[in-house]
Amino acid sequence: MKRIRNNEAIPIADIPKTSFASFLDQLEEVLDDSSEVLACFVANKPAKTGNEDLELLTLIGCPATNDIAVFRCDLASSYPALTCRWPQFHLFEREIAEQFGVTPEGHPWLKPVRFHQVWQGSRDAWGRNVQQHPLVGDMEYFQVAGDEIHEVGVGPVHAGIIEPGHFRFQCFGEIVLHLEISLGYQHRGAEQLLSGGPHAATACQMETLAGDTSVGHMSAYSQILESLSGQQINRNARALRVIGLELERLANHVGDIGALAGDVGFLPTASFCGRIRGDYLNMTAHLCGSRFGRGLVRPGGTLFAVDEALQTKLLDVINQTTKDTLGALNLFFTAPSVLSRLEGTGAITRDNARDLGLTGVAGRACGLDTDSRRLYPSLASTAEHPLLCGETGDVFARAHVRRLEIDAATAIVRKKLAGLTSGPLKENVNPPRPEMLAVSLVEGWRGRITHVALTDGQGKFNRYKVVDPSFFNWSGLAMSLRNQQISDFPLCNKSFNLSYCGFDL
Amino acid sequence: MLSIVRERLRQGYRTSSFPKTEPVLSERFRGLPHIDRSICQEKCPDCGLNCPTEAVSRQGGKAVIDLGRCLFCADCSACSHGALSFTQDYRLAVQTRQDLLLSGEILTLAKALEKEMLALFGRSLKLRQVSAAGCNACEADTNVLGTLVFDLGRFGVQFVASPRHADGMLVTGPVSENMHAALMSTWAAIPSPKLVIAAGACAISGGPYRNSPKVHNGIEDLLPIDLYIPGCPPHPYTILDGLLRLLNKRK
Numbered sequence: 001m002k003r004i005r006n007n008e009a010i011p012i013a014d015i016p017k018t019s020f021a022s023f024l025d026q027l028e029e030v031l032d033d034s035s036e037v038l039a040c041f042v043a044n045k046p047a048k049t050g051n052e053d054l055e056l057l058t059l060i061g062c063p064a065t066n067d068i069a070v071f072r073c074d075l076a077s078s079y080p081a082l083t084c085r086w087p088q089f090h091l092f093e094r095e096i097a098e099q100f101g102v103t104p105e106g107h108p109w110l111k112p113v114r115f116h117q118v119w120q121g122s123r124d125a126w127g128r129n130v131q132q133h134p135l136v137g138d139m140e141y142f143q144v145a146g147d148e149i150h151e152v153g154v155g156p157v158h159a160g161i162i163e164p165g166h167f168r169f170q171c172f173g174e175i176v177l178h179l180e181i182s183l184g185y186q187h188r189g190a191e192q193l194l195s196g197g198p199h200a201a202t203a204c205q206m207e208t209l210a211g212d213t214s215v216g217h218m219s220a221y222s223q224i225l226e227s228l229s230g231q232q233i234n235r236n237a238r239a240l241r242v243i244g245l246e247l248e249r250l251a252n253h254v255g256d257i258g259a260l261a262g263d264v265g266f267l268p269t270a271s272f273c274g275r276i277r278g279d280y281l282n283m284t285a286h287l288c289g290s291r292f293g294r295g296l297v298r299p300g301g302t303l304f305a306v307d308e309a310l311q312t313k314l315l316d317v318i319n320q321t322t323k324d325t326l327g328a329l330n331l332f333f334t335a336p337s338v339l340s341r342l343e344g345t346g347a348i349t350r351d352n353a354r355d356l357g358l359t360g361v362a363g364r365a366c367g368l369d370t371d372s373r374r375l376y377p378s379l380a381s382t383a384e385h386p387l388l389c390g391e392t393g394d395v396f397a398r399a400h401v402r403r404l405e406i407d408a409a410t411a412i413v414r415k416k417l418a419g420l421t422s423g424p425l426k427e428n429v430n431p432p433r434p435e436m437l438a439v440s441l442v443e444g445w446r447g448r449i450t451h452v453a454l455t456d457g458q459g460k461f462n463r464y465k466v467v468d469p470s471f472f473n474w475s476g477l478a479m480s481l482r483n484q485q486i487s488d489f490p491l492c493n494k495s496f497n498l499s500y501c502g503f504d505l
Numbered sequence: 506m507l508s509i510v511r512e513r514l515r516q517g518y519r520t521s522s523f524p525k526t527e528p529v530l531s532e533r534f535r536g537l538p539h540i541d542r543s544i545c546q547e548k549c550p551d552c553g554l555n556c557p558t559e560a561v562s563r564q565g566g567k568a569v570i571d572l573g574r575c576l577f578c579a580d581c582s583a584c585s586h587g588a589l590s591f592t593q594d595y596r597l598a599v600q601t602r603q604d605l606l607l608s609g610e611i612l613t614l615a616k617a618l619e620k621e622m623l624a625l626f627g628r629s630l631k632l633r634q635v636s637a638a639g640c641n642a643c644e645a646d647t648n649v650l651g652t653l654v655f656d657l658g659r660f661g662v663q664f665v666a667s668p669r670h671a672d673g674m675l676v677t678g679p680v681s682e683n684m685h686a687a688l689m690s691t692w693a694a695i696p697s698p699k700l701v702i703a704a705g706a707c708a709i710s711g712g713p714y715r716n717s718p719k720v721h722n723g724i725e726d727l728l729p730i731d732l733y734i735p736g737c738p739p740h741p742y743t744i745l746d747g748l749l750r751l752l753n754k755r756k
Contacts, residue, residue: 160634164635187682200556200557211639272516274652277652278654285533289534304579501641
């Protein structure tokens with residue numbers, strides 16, 4: 001085991017490689033009540049054909065020490081599932097099983113994640129034909145039996161303008177006993193496309209891993225390349241990244257509260273916020289020409305300068321927009337008819353949130369301190385972030401945390417905008433160093449974005465792992481529906497507002 | 506109640522007067538590409554060399570930009586001599602794949618539907634939206650047309666919840682293998698005659714995921730397309746402009 005900081009790169013050789021048994025012993029020592037499973041994946045070597053020498057990489061976030069423990073060990077074609085002991089591993093183990101045909105013995109919920117063929121080898125964890133693309137959604141769903149039980153299936157294509165996914169509700173009357181969410185419809189093979197990179201299309205793929213989190217994922221990728229080359233970016237470029245991230249947070253949080261208002265039939269806030277979200281997106285467009293921040297962030301810095309005129313203009317716009325936002329939010333959070341629909345709906349306990357590794361707004365709404373800006377400050381980071389949490393873990397708490405974060409993000413944008421000075425925008429980034437591992441954690445608007453890169457002997461990506469916050473949080477949505485009315489599903493869903501393609505990659 | 510009315514008065518009427526007046530976009534907005542012919546040399550070997558989607562190529566000595574592939578990158582590297590730039594022109598929607606190949610100054614924008622189709626859909630067009638591995642940017646900037654700023658309903662266009670209620674389909678995303686069947690079923694469920702709109706580089710050509718073994722490079726080979734809307738993602742006004750041209754509400 002080796003401890004590293006956020007945005008740090010180390011030679012792979014510095015991480016001692018152990019047996020699986022000794023990995024388990026070390027894991028036992030590191031994992032405590034506050035630690036988070038950041039990533040767990042097979043660092044595959046495409047050159048080799050069989051599945052004989054798989055190597056498992058595990059990254060555990062340790063908030064107590066503000067660093068990340070990296071483990072490297074051998075992995076056999078079957079092994080005792082980690083999920084049984086630490087539930088946060090549950091999706092990572094399913095993912096590994098799907099990609100490499102490795103079986104985690106005793107896994108309580110071993111089903112495909114994205115429905116694709118194995119990446120290498122000739123073994124499928126479910127005994128399917130490895131030569132054929134599996135049928136998406138073809139798996140055994142959990143079913144509740146009984147005379148008065150009925151099942152409701154929704155999707156993949158949904159009723160609105162939204163990404164596809166399949167939901168199955170097991171209902172007793174109006175009450176949902178269990179919701180199972182089966183995704184994979186959006187799978188574009190993103191991680192595999194990154195192998196052997198960076199390629200010409202890598203940057204645009206990063207900005208579209210989850211298109212509403214372009215700045216988040218691009219920041220993580222840029223920081224990976226910067227740490228792999230051993231470079232630091234200048235103060236202005238750092239500030240602009242923060243501004244981009246916070247505008248992304250503002251646009252989405254405001255939009256989400258508008259969507260919640262729409263779902264409870266409170267139309268004033270629904271229509272105000274729908275427009276105000278666009279005002280934040282347009283601020284990002286003033287910076288870089290794209291409402292989604294495409295092109296704002298690049299490895300080495302940023303492409304766009306902010307001169308005094310633009311600085312003044314943006315400060316004016318944010319002042320006006322903040323007024324409109326607060327007006328819309330105050331109406332929403334003071335209307336008793338709204339609050340009675342939010343309070344107690346879709347609640348998740350703190351223990352469940354911890355077990356599932358919920359991140360971002362969803363985790364903080366349950367009272368967990370999950371802000372990676374607080375927990376894993378990078379070497380260059382100097383900013384301090386307050387702990388913004390809810391308590392009740394319900395739709396209200398998720399809306400409330402968003403409201404707190406809207407205030408905090410507004411203050412950050414104002415401060416960073418005012419502090420911009422003229423200076424260089426971007427430095428040329430040297431090619432990545434060979435045989436290195438780099439990790440970058442970015443607190444995107446949905447939660448923690450984790451990128452991990454391993455380079456080969458030529459400095460190309462041997463493996464690039466992406467963990468979008470939605471990877472953890474979809475399980476939270478499923479859990480929040482337990483014993484709720486099925487008619488509350490839209491409200492619960494909006495209170496999470498998760499990414500399908502960020503999960504499906 | 507009074508506080509709601511007060512807030513409504515304070516926030517004011519915010520629906521844009523488009524298409525009567527042109528929208529004001531950000532100064533850095535990247536619209537219709539422009540090739541500076543004084544720089545672009547006939548036998549230049551570097552044409553489109555670093556373009557991530559191979560959108561720029563040389564055809565018959567002339568540089569041609571395929572708007573169906575172009576991602577409008579801020580750091581466009583397709584011409585290392587600086588002949589390529591982006592204008593502020595947001596009007597990009599066209600009717601044929603061929604029209605997306607831009608070699609001169611003028612883009613042949615979409616024309617109104619034929620008489621018979623226009624009589625059916627000109628005053629009321631109901632669309633079903635299918636995201637087939639779209640990243641949620643095209644989806645979000647389509648969804649935004651429903652907000653009070655754009656107020657799509659005033660043009661008689663509406664996104665509906667069932668293909669049975671629809672006159673056409675607006676597709677986003679490169680079409681993942683896993684969405685292929687659902688996309689085709691949705692298309693089959695829409696009563697004829699029907700329209701297909703490809704919104705965004707992914708739906709037209711695969712976009713950044715072009716040639717990934719897990720995607721179909723958009724709907725070009727799968728469905729007959731009536732309107733192509735380029736962009737990554739297209740600006741809401743680009744989408745709206747395209748829809749209005751199709752419905753003969755803008756020329």
